[in-house]
Amino acid sequence: MTLTLLALGIAVLLVFRVPVAFAFLGPSLVYMLLMGQSAGQALRLVTNASSSFPLLAVPLFILLGSLANHAGIADSLFRFAMAALARVRGNLGYVAIGTSVGFSWMSGSAVADAAALGKVQIPAMIRAGYGRRFATGVSASSSLIAPVMPPSIPAVIYAGLAAVSTGALFAASVIPALAMALGLCIVVWILVKRNPAIKAGRVDRAEVIASFKQVILPLIAPFIILGGILGGFFTPTEAAAVGVVYILLVALVQRSLPWKGLLQALKETVLTTGAIMIIVASASLLGYILARERLPQILTEAMLSVSDNPSVFLLMCMVICLILGTVIDATAILVLIVPILLPIAERYDVDPIVLGVVLIISLMIGLLTPPVGTVLFVTAAVSKTRIGEVFRGCLPFIVPSLVVALLCMLLPAAVMWLPNVLGL
Known part of the structure; x- marks a missing residue:
């Protein structure tokens, strides 16, 4: 009954569009008072969560x-990819994906x-004759590669919560992120094939050379950041600091x-960090309450009663995240x-790294699904397109x-291959 009332309180606040952090925090504080x-204990919990x-x-x-972004690196990557792939039919779809990967x-x-x-x-x-749905769909969907491919902000948060190696989680995310990019390219190929109006262009070698000169220095940054983390030269925090200094140079x-x-x-960094930390703090207090009410034990018994197969457990986790x-x-x-x-995953003998990859991919899909799909709103705003139109464009992507999330569940050895090779 307590958990039900807590859930109802949060749901009502979310329906009235109260920010997530405060929708969690309000009922949690009421619970702490009534119990x-x-x-002071509530304050210690939220402070410890955000001071990790x-x-x-x-x-x-x-x-x-x-x-x-403000240094124009995204624009330079787009310009280079567009020049290099000019002769490929449907090149702008592939350019959008390739630029997102870079x-x-x-x-x-x-x-x-x-x-x-x-x-x-x-x-x-749109100027090149691609449909608005296609343009917004491929642009929004390819942005999901960023929080999966290292350095991934969700991966940093998960690693801190699960007490696992951030470098190992970064390494495990590389193959799924590249698989997502490949899958998006296949969808682009299918959609372009159905549209004979889209033609290939001509390569301007001068443009290729000029645009390459603009991206060669920025493209060294991933090797410094990821190479430093995966090679054991930097911690993720140190690598991020080195990356900031390098981009400034x-x-x-x-x-x-x-x-x-x-x-x-x-300014953007301060605002975004503040929003994330408030969410982390309020959600940690709610997590303490759920643990106190023995929700992990209740869920463990319920899931084990359904199946003791690790893949089924990961599938249930995926469905929970999608919802x-x-x-x-x-x-x-x-x-x-x-x-x-995490305690349930231990009962199923699921590696926490594999669980992290599955959770992150599944949660990122939520960025494209209404009513809270943040990427939908951002894409609609920058393209001056209705939310419904953007969502329909995203559906095939x-x-x-x-598919990648399902493959990670069925083939955990493939997820762990790179971390094992690197000895992480």
Whole structure:
């Protein structure tokens, strides 16, 4: 009954569009008061949750992506990819995906990717004769690669919650992220094949060379960041700091980051970090309450009564994430469910790294599903398109992410292959 009333309280607040953090925090504080728990204990719980050292990497990776955006790196990547793939039929669809892959090595955020690249990609595709649904769908969907491909902000949060190696989780995410990109390319190929109006262009070698000169220095950043983490030279937090310094140096050399852009990047970092930390703090308090009410034990018994197959457990986790992702922010869901699902995963003998990859991919799909799909709203805003139109354009592109999540459940050895090779 207590859990039911708590859930109803949160649901009512969400229906009235109360921000997720406060929708969690309000009923949780009422529970603490009614159950004789002190306000000081609640304060300690939320403070300890947001003062975790691994979470220090989050604002640094956010700053890294914001600096890369304001330094014009996203635009440079798009220009180079468009010039290099000019002779490929349907090239702008592949360019959108390829640019997202390249920018994801510096961003780690689907929202940042959608905002930075969508305003360039979508108008270019519409001018070239691609349908608006196709343009918004491929741009929004390809942005999901960013929070899966390292350095991934959700992965940093999960690693801190699950007490697993961030480097190992980064390594495990590489193959699924590339598989998502490949799946999106297949969907683009199918859709382009059905549209004979889309023609190939001609390669301008001068443009290829000029645009390549603009991206060669930024493209070194992923090797510094990921190479440093996976090679054991940096911790994720140190790698993020090194990446920020490197991007600043690149921007200084290329004179691509004005003072106004730097200040805007700092402002965006503060606002985004503040929002994430408030969600982490409030969700951690709610997680404490759920653990106190023995929800993990209740769920363990319920899941084991359904099946003792690890793949079935991961499938149930995926379904839970897909459902919750339609109404709640992905960060809040991670902070809320990871402490609950980890003990259950141990009973199923599921590697926490594999669980993390499945959860992150499943939750990112929620960014494309209404009513809370953040990437939908961002894409609609930058393209001046109705939300419903963007969502219909995304539908065929959601399939590859679902398939990759299912493959990660069925083939956990493939997920763990790279971390095992690197000895992480």
